[in-house]
Amino acid sequence: MSIAKAQKTYTHLLEVNGLKTYFKTDAGIVKAVDGISFTLDQGETLGIVGESGSGKSVTNLSIMRLIQSPPGKIVDGEILFEGEDILKLSESELRHIRGNEISMIFQDPMTSLNPFLRISTQMIETIRLHQDVTRKEALAKSIEMLKLVGIPAAEERIHNYPHQFSGGMRQRVMIAMALSCEAKILIADEPTTALDVTIQAQILELIQDLSKKLNTAVILITHDLGVVAGMCDTVCVMYAGKIVEKAKTHDLYAKPSHPYTFGLIQSVPRLDKAQDGKLFSIEGQPPNVIDLPPCCPFHPRCHKVMDICRTQYPPTKDLGNGHEVSCWLFADKKEHSHE
Amino acid sequence: MSNIQKQKPLLEVVDLKQHFPIESGFIIKRQVGAVRAVDGISFTVNEGETLGIVGESGCGKSTTVRSIAQLYKPTSGSVIFDGIDLVNAPKEQMLDARKNIQMIFQDPYASLDPRMTVRSIIGEPLEIYRKRGMLDPSIDKEVIEKRVEELMERVGLNRAFKNRYPHEFSGGQRQRIGIARALALNPKIILADEPVSALDVSIQSQILNLLHDLQKEFGLTYVFIAHDLAVIEYISTRVAVMYLGKIMELSRSADLYKNPLHPYTKALLSAAPIPDPEIERKRKRIILTGDVPSPNKERFGCYFYDRCPHRMEKCKTNIPPMKRIDENHEVACWLYE
Numbered sequence: 001m002s003i004a005k006a007q008k009t010y011t012h013l014l015e016v017n018g019l020k021t022y023f024k025t026d027a028g029i030v031k032a033v034d035g036i037s038f039t040l041d042q043g044e045t046l047g048i049v050g051e052s053g054s055g056k057s058v059t060n061l062s063i064m065r066l067i068q069s070p071p072g073k074i075v076d077g078e079i080l081f082e083g084e085d086i087l088k089l090s091e092s093e094l095r096h097i098r099g100n101e102i103s104m105i106f107q108d109p110m111t112s113l114n115p116f117l118r119i120s121t122q123m124i125e126t127i128r129l130h131q132d133v134t135r136k137e138a139l140a141k142s143i144e145m146l147k148l149v150g151i152p153a154a155e156e157r158i159h160n161y162p163h164q165f166s167g168g169m170r171q172r173v174m175i176a177m178a179l180s181c182e183a184k185i186l187i188a189d190e191p192t193t194a195l196d197v198t199i200q201a202q203i204l205e206l207i208q209d210l211s212k213k214l215n216t217a218v219i220l221i222t223h224d225l226g227v228v229a230g231m232c233d234t235v236c237v238m239y240a241g242k243i244v245e246k247a248k249t250h251d252l253y254a255k256p257s258h259p260y261t262f263g264l265i266q267s268v269p270r271l272d273k274a275q276d277g278k279l280f281s282i283e284g285q286p287p288n289v290i291d292l293p294p295c296c297p298f299h300p301r302c303h304k305v306m307d308i309c310r311t312q313y314p315p316t317k318d319l320g321n322g323h324e325v326s327c328w329l330f331a332d333k334k335e336h337s338h339e
Numbered sequence: 340m341s342n343i344q345k346q347k348p349l350l351e352v353v354d355l356k357q358h359f360p361i362e363s364g365f366i367i368k369r370q371v372g373a374v375r376a377v378d379g380i381s382f383t384v385n386e387g388e389t390l391g392i393v394g395e396s397g398c399g400k401s402t403t404v405r406s407i408a409q410l411y412k413p414t415s416g417s418v419i420f421d422g423i424d425l426v427n428a429p430k431e432q433m434l435d436a437r438k439n440i441q442m443i444f445q446d447p448y449a450s451l452d453p454r455m456t457v458r459s460i461i462g463e464p465l466e467i468y469r470k471r472g473m474l475d476p477s478i479d480k481e482v483i484e485k486r487v488e489e490l491m492e493r494v495g496l497n498r499a500f501k502n503r504y505p506h507e508f509s510g511g512q513r514q515r516i517g518i519a520r521a522l523a524l525n526p527k528i529i530l531a532d533e534p535v536s537a538l539d540v541s542i543q544s545q546i547l548n549l550l551h552d553l554q555k556e557f558g559l560t561y562v563f564i565a566h567d568l569a570v571i572e573y574i575s576t577r578v579a580v581m582y583l584g585k586i587m588e589l590s591r592s593a594d595l596y597k598n599p600l601h602p603y604t605k606a607l608l609s610a611a612p613i614p615d616p617e618i619e620r621k622r623k624r625i626i627l628t629g630d631v632p633s634p635n636k637e638r639f640g641c642y643f644y645d646r647c648p649h650r651m652e653k654c655k656t657n658i659p660p661m662k663r664i665d666e667n668h669e670v671a672c673w674l675y676e
Contacts, residue, residue, distance in 0.1 A: 051539040166630040196395035196566065198627045201610035205626060223540055226612025230619040249616045265614060267544035269573035271596065272613050278551065279573065281544035285509050301541075 010083030013217055014040040014063070014102075014185060019077035021055075021062045024070060028290040032058040034241035035077070040185065045211060045218040047232030047249070049225065049264070051286050055241040056221045060187045063219075064098055065089075081185075100130045103183040107190040109170035113162040119146075120158045123177055130181045145176040149206055168199035172206070179210060186211065187219045192227065204231060225268055229253060234322070237261045240287050240297035247323040257325040259302045296328065304329060348383035349560050350407070350528060355380050355416035357399070357406045361635065375634045376402040378584035378642075379416070381661070384528070389554070389561040391575030391592065393568060393607070397631055399584040400564045404530040407562070408440055409433060421527070435473055441521040445533035447513035451505040457516055458501040461487045464523045490519040494549060511542035518549065528560040536565060547574060568611040572596050577667070580604045583634055583642040591667040600670040602649050641673065649674060 021033040033055040040046050048056045061067050062074055065086060079086040081097065089097070106112045114122060123142035124135055133141070139158075146154035149172040162170060171191060178186055188207060192200035208231060211218050220231055228235055228249065235252050237245040237260065245258040256262040266280035284301040296302070299309040308328050317330040357377040362368045377399040384390045392400045406413045409425050418425045423436045441464070444450035451460055459466075465483045468474045488498045494515040505513055514534060521529050531550070535543040547570065553559060565571050571578055571592075578595045580588045580603065588601040599605045606625040613619050627646045641647065641654040651673060659671045 051541060168630055196631075197568070197610045198395060198606060199630065201624055201626055205624070224612065225540070225614035226619065229614050229616040230612050253614070253616050264540055267541055268614055269544075269547070269569040270613060270615075271569045271572060271608065271611055272615075272618060278548050279544040281548055282541040283545070285511065286539065286541070 010080065012039040012080070013042050013044075013082065015078075015080040016059075016063070017078045017080070019059065019062060019079065020075045021058050021067055021072060022075050023072045025290070030289050031241050031292060032072075032289065033062060034292075036236075036238070036241075036243045037077075038236055038243065038246065040217050040219065042184070042217055043211065043215045044234065045208075045220060045232045047228040047235040048219065048221045048238060049223065049228055049235060050238035051223060053240075053286055053289065054238040055289075056238055057189055059238075060104070060189055060219060060221060063187065064102060064104060065094055099126065099183070100181050101183055102185040102187065103178040103181065104187040105171070105174050105178050105189065105191045108194055109167055109174055110194070112174055113170060115162050118159055118161055119165075119173055123158070123173075123180065126177050127180050141180060142176070145180045146173070148179075148210070149173075149176045150202075151176075168195055168202065171195060171199075171203055175203070175206065175210070179214065179216070182214065183216065185217045185219065187221070189221045190223070191220075193222070193224075200227075207231075225265060237264070240289050240292065242297070242326065243324075244298065244327070245323075245325045247319075247325075248321060251321060251323050255323075257319060257323070257330065258298075258327050259304050259329070260298050263301075263303070296326075347385075349386040349421060350384040350562075351417075351419040352383070352403075352407065353381050353417045353419065355403070355406060355418065356414045357402050357411055358414045372635050375584050375637070377406060377413075378634075378638075380581070380584070380586045381416075382579055382586065382589060384560060384562060386527075386560055387554075387558055388576035389563055389574055391571040391578040392562065392564045392581055393566065393571050393578060394581035395566065395631055397583075397634065398581040399634075400581055401532050402584075403581070404442070404532055404562055404564060408442055408530055409437060434471065438468060438473065438524050439527040441524060441526040441529050443514075443517050443521050443529060443531040443534045446537055447510050447517055448505075448537075450517055451513055453505055456502050456504055457491070457496070457508075458484075458487050460505070460516060461490055461501075461519045461523055464520060468524060486523065487519075490522055493522070493553075494519045495545075509542075510538055511545060514538060514542075514546055515549070518546075518553070522553070522557070525557070526559070528562065531561055531563045533564050533566070535570060536567065543570075550574065568608060580607065583631065583638075585642045585671065586661070587643065587671055589661070589669045594668050598668075600664065600668070600675060601643075601672050602647050602674070603643050606648075641671075 017037050018035050019033055020035050023030040023032055036059060050056045063079055067074060074087060120139060120142060124138040127138040127141055143154050143158055146158055151157055151169060151172055192203050204227060207218060222228060232249050235247060235249050236243045239260050245261045256265050263282040267282060269279060282301050287297050294313055295311055296309040296314055299305045306328055314326050314328040315331055316324050316326045318324050355377055356379050358373040358375050360370045361372040361374060363371040394400050405411050407418050413426050420436050423432060425433050425436060462483050469478060487501060491498045491501060496512060496515050535546050538546060554561060563574055575592045578590060578592050579586050582603050588604045599608055606627045609625045629646050632645050640656050641659055644650050644654050653673050659673045661669045661671045662675055663669050664675060
């Protein structure tokens with residue numbers, strides 16, 4: 001397989017095209033991810049921002065093909081990793097990619113480690129599963145990784161159990177495990193949400209350093225716009241299963257075009273600017289993604305809503321420099337009059 | 340805002356300590372130590388202002404407000420509210436005073452009873468005090484019913500939903516229910532324990548705006564806990580920075596952010612991300628090493644000693660007292676002696 005792959009040419013390390021992941025529930029079909037596309041290159045950090053239920057996590061579980069089926073199903077689209085469609089791989093080929101090529105850090109460091117096993121056991125297991133090495137070599141590698149993520153006295157601490165580590169330390173162990181197989185893509189699903197600000201700063205710094213050192217591409221899922229501003233090269237803003245805006249980080253913050261992005265950025269109080277009076281706020285609640293009508297899902301909360309928003313989903317418009325936005329405000333006249 | 344210092348404090352906390360015993364043994368329990376959740380803090384809260392408390396998890400923020408509300412019996416110290424020492428007052432008097440102290444909790448899913456309707460949740464504080472005979476006798480079932488409807492409208496809930504159960508509401512709406520419940524008894528002070536940290540960004544600003552409006556309308560006083568520094572800056576008049584059960588710095592909100600003095604405050608502020616890539620990428624971070632140490636042992640030096648980038652020999656063995664730098668700024672650090 002690897003020979004065949006080496007001969008293939010590809011332009012992006014990871015390319016997601018029109019991915020749709022639906023869940024079947026008693027209440028109807030939940031379109032958790034509804035036709036999203038993005039690309040990721042080597043060494044790039046991509047941020048995915050959105051509120052709970054916007055489909056950020058499902059997107060990434062889909063990339064790893066970790067969607068439980070039933071009830072979930074990837075109904076359409078392709079995920080090209082080094083030019084090869086992950087969705088068409090067999091279970092054993094998948095296992096080669098998971099952990100080896102693409103690995104993942106989960107949100108909650110308290111529950112992602114097995115409390116019954118020593119850190120050493122868990123790390124050695126991970127490494128030996130993916131690489132052909134002896135226990136001894138794997139242990140040496142684990143200690144090296146723990147040192148890399150800044151765990152003091154790694155030789156001794158590796159034989160501890162997870163409960164003997166604090167939250168920040170456990171997240172470091174998770175990162176060490178995720179990076180131990182020199183994955184090309186690291187998916188970090190809200191890696192710092194459960195942690196305090198000072199620890200968050202440590203962990204983010206660590207991810208950034210490591211991705212530079214190992215040239216790993218990172219997909220960072222978060223709801224914190226501050227974290228995105230500091231870490232990411234490109235940002236996708238998700239709302240109700242769709243990417244509503246995609247841009248280089250600087251462009252997005254300098255010129256947030258979708259009313260939702262604008263609202264999100266405006267509604268966070270900022271440390272560096274004293275504010276008096278009211279915060280900007282997006283009224284209403286995030287939509288229920290069950291049986292969404294084919295209109296713009298943001299229209300009930302939008303402060304710039306027009307008639308057409310209530311009946312049709314807006315086309316995606318390129319504003320230049322890869323800045324894409326799906327909003328009728330930016331659509332051409334011709335598209336407005338269409339139909 | 341300029342005449343804050345002339346007002347008399349509504350709430351005064353003096354050397355409050357809240358230790359939780361650690362017990363060992365199966366049948367015969369004996370105390371083997373204590374978790375020093377709050378270890379001697381003092382502050383005042385003036386009428387109509389918002390005191391923000393920030394700090395990392397485990398620093399004792401939540402314990403502080405729970406001790407103020409007398410949900411725990413403080414180990415020592417006093418909580419003087421409106422001239423009454425709640426810790427030592429007789430129960431009747433304490434209950435009467437506590438009518439004016441209400442809480443909003445962090446988790447809108449866990450803080451509402453799933454088997455109660457919205458009407459009974461919001462009306463419960465009134466019912467309880469009516470049964471205790473501590474309310475005006477003119478307040479009967481009908482008045483309570485009306486009050487519940489008024490409160491629902493005020494916090495932005497449709498009064499038609501009063502017979503619904505909490506699971507039928509989203510997180511932000513549930514938090515509104517919690518706020519309505521806190522307002523039911525017309526309290527003077529509301530203790531808000533991370534009321535927005537479980538909410539989505541767009542909902543967070545709705546709730547902050549609501550709390551802001553309510554404060555103006557009813558002249559409420561808030562003690563507001565959050566770990567998000569930007570939220571604290573936005574809502575607070577004064578801010579207390581806590582670490583390991585101690586107050587490290589206490590200052591007017593604007594001064595704290597412009598001129599942080601304590602090394603811990605500086606590190607905390609530099610660690611908080613700012614949502615602007617231009618600024619965010621140029622900032623210098625003070626990265627603290629290590630984690631928050633265990634609060635189980637008694638300390639004889641500065642509580643921040645283990646992680647402080649500026650520690651001195653003196654800090655190891657002497658606890659720095661709160662030192663007043665100017666009228667509105669106090670700090671507990673030997674650097675400012």
